Amino acid sequence: MLGVPPMKKRELSADTDRNGTLSFVHAADLHLDSPFVGISGIDQELGERLAKATFQAYEAIIELCMEEEVDFLLIAGDVYDSADKNLYAQVRFIEGLRKLETAGIQIFICHGNHDPLDGWSASLKWPANVHTMRGDKAEVVEFKKEGETAAFVVGMSYPTRHIMKNLVQDFPKKEDHWPFTIGLLHCSVGSYPEHDPYAPCTLQDLREPGYDYWALGHIHTPSVVCKEAPVVIYPGNPQGRHPGETGARGCCLVNVSSGGAISTKFVETDSVRWHIREISIEGLEKEGELVENLQSQLDEIRENSGGRSAICRLVLSGRGPLHLTLREEGFLEDLLHTLREDEIRSRQFTWVERIENETLFPIERELLLKREDFVGDLVKIVEGLKTDEEALDEFHAVLAPLFKPGSGGKQICKIDDEEMKSLLQCAENILLDALLTEEDHEN
Template sequence: MKKTKMSADAGRAGTLSFVHAADLHLDSPFTGISGIDPELGERLAKATFQAYEAVIDLCMDEEVDFLLIAGDVYDSADKSLYAQVRFIEGLRKLDTAGIQVFICHGNHDPLDGWSASLKWPGNVHIMSGDGAEVVEFKKEGETAALVVGMSYPTRHIMKNLVQNFPNKGDNWPFTIGLLHCSVGSNPEHDPYAPCTLQDLRELSYDYWALGHIHTPSIVCKEAPVVIYSGNPQGRHPGETGARGCFYVEVSSGGAISTRFIETDSVRWHIREISIEDMETEGELIESLQSQLDDIRENSGGRSAICRLVLNGRGPLHHTLRKEGSLEDILHLLREDEIRDRQFVWVERIENETLFPVERELLLKREDFVGDLVKILEGLKTDGKALEEFHEVLSPLFNSRNGRKLICKIDDEEMNYLLQCAENILLDALLTEEDHGN
């Protein structure tokens, strides 16, 4: 366990303040969009850097004592020279303002990745990968806080790194844990450096500044406060909603207050639109444009990328099935979009609509369609039949290759898949006459 000192005289007297950020993913590509629209792709390429600049500006505006960055500064171990230079430029601004920076590296930017030979400003401390490092932060000559952190020496860290961290000593001041890790289980992220909330609690730290989970979240509100700041800029449709960092103040008595600060310059949205009450293509286009207008009006001046999902049963399903219809609508929505400072770009339109059918009437039919609906209805309502169906599928999941690639399906997911299968089959089997067209 190493122990070093960093000091500053900036900040509010009697309080400790800092910004907690993580997962900057500088230079992250917005996959797919550049091929569709190079101009838009170029603008999006700057988004992660703009979000980082917003974090730096926040630190300076609030005159914080220090900035914490909990891993994944870059998008890959072979980070670009441009990204490294831009990152250090931001740190130099903080150095000029007397603001310290503590960084731990994660799975996307491990210590063994390539780095250019660039001079780091004196206000930066990068956590070691050999073990947990304890760094003193001194303010007005007194030790005001300890930051305990560890970087990933290499990308694939699947062991519990928290076990390397020392317990908080009796005479320790406000203590912060800085780590890129997975607390509990999260199916959306690989379990790098997995640990439990109890592991964190047992060390008796005051605050855990975590990275790796991109959705901002407060895991624990007290004793200790455990927070994932999330990424400052969403990068794909799976990262919708506000993105940013946390501004934290600690009173002289040790009380912690946190505030989430939005830093994203482009925000992702997914909007679902039902066609059930629509009769014409004009109504649909008007409804879609209304969704885009709503996003623009409530975006706080930032740009947006939106995925539109059409669902529900209705006569428009017949039109939407025609080759080229969705492409035409997409072209219209993009063409009407003026690419100025604030844009609302439709990334994709997904068609999950269905023909309008009376399912009860289908169950009464004495033909192949009726038999099909009865079989699927039985699987969804008869526990024994569903159990037998699971057994029929078991070789798929229990085979050597199946175990590697496919997770077992529970009853809820199975019912969803059965409904999807029914929709696809009915779509293919029913004629226009069946739908009253």
């Protein structure tokens, strides 16, 4: 079992008192049974342990709802990782909902692009406390507390996976007699390059209906889109699954005062956290110094982890004599093995997923740019390509087929301009390794 740290809460937006007339938890993008990209292939035992992490995050959400005695739970899409939800994930999901039914807590769910309504579902009995939003139009659902109408939840599910229409425009406007009103939707507000623009809309679109709170899903990084009139929040996914999802992951605990003031807290639910650390080799002369430096970084991550496990990507940068050592065949693999030793058997592990070498030659690149030879020409060409927008566009066009469905597009992330420039620099480094002589390094 992975170590599950205690849930930690931190402020996300407006400050009000804890005692409110309405309280709920806003979660999204559970992606139950989602794999940790690239990890299972490296170590089978670690992969099996990590497979439980998304379920542990979901269980932490259920525990939070019961601990805080909230009125209801909102789930804004992507409960599962694929349209053909596996049976185990569905059973585990319903088990959690039944716990909330016993505690008298209701659940409102809308489906997103990863779990659209037309995907396969097992014939399982759902608890009576669950309401799933329909997919043909926005649905207004009443929530009663102590016999009185306390809130309306207005939501819509994705009928199919690819929804490129602005769904918010079809949501009804809040009427004068309506109580506290929540919009529940899986959508893209503005531009997020790392996510496909499903159900795209603008902040102004969300303001038009006059709701009090928008419970959104789809964007995995926790963020407050708008702090007031209306409050618009992406809670992010409750468990990071790859190096692009570093930092704390969780859900939102929301309280509404009798006067309608909204207080939100971000609650950490992840049992494993991703880290990316950049370490400079400048000033390091020997291999032993590098190993000590890296182990110190891992110890710091472990000490500040709050009891949770960590997966780390270490990025080596800077100029120094160790650059030549790092380029030697097999050295990085040996270094990785050294840092991983014994971690797999630890309950709270700090696992190094990868070591990336972005170090540079001890010789200053500015001096290479001044050379009047083939080496100088090479560096000048690469420098020009990195600042030539047309050239970058041509590189993107050449690589575009890699990201199409059926060609690995679901397994690899699209490359932005910064990453393209990094790839060009890597190519330059490989060529310089072959071209520069020992005399060049010594000078």
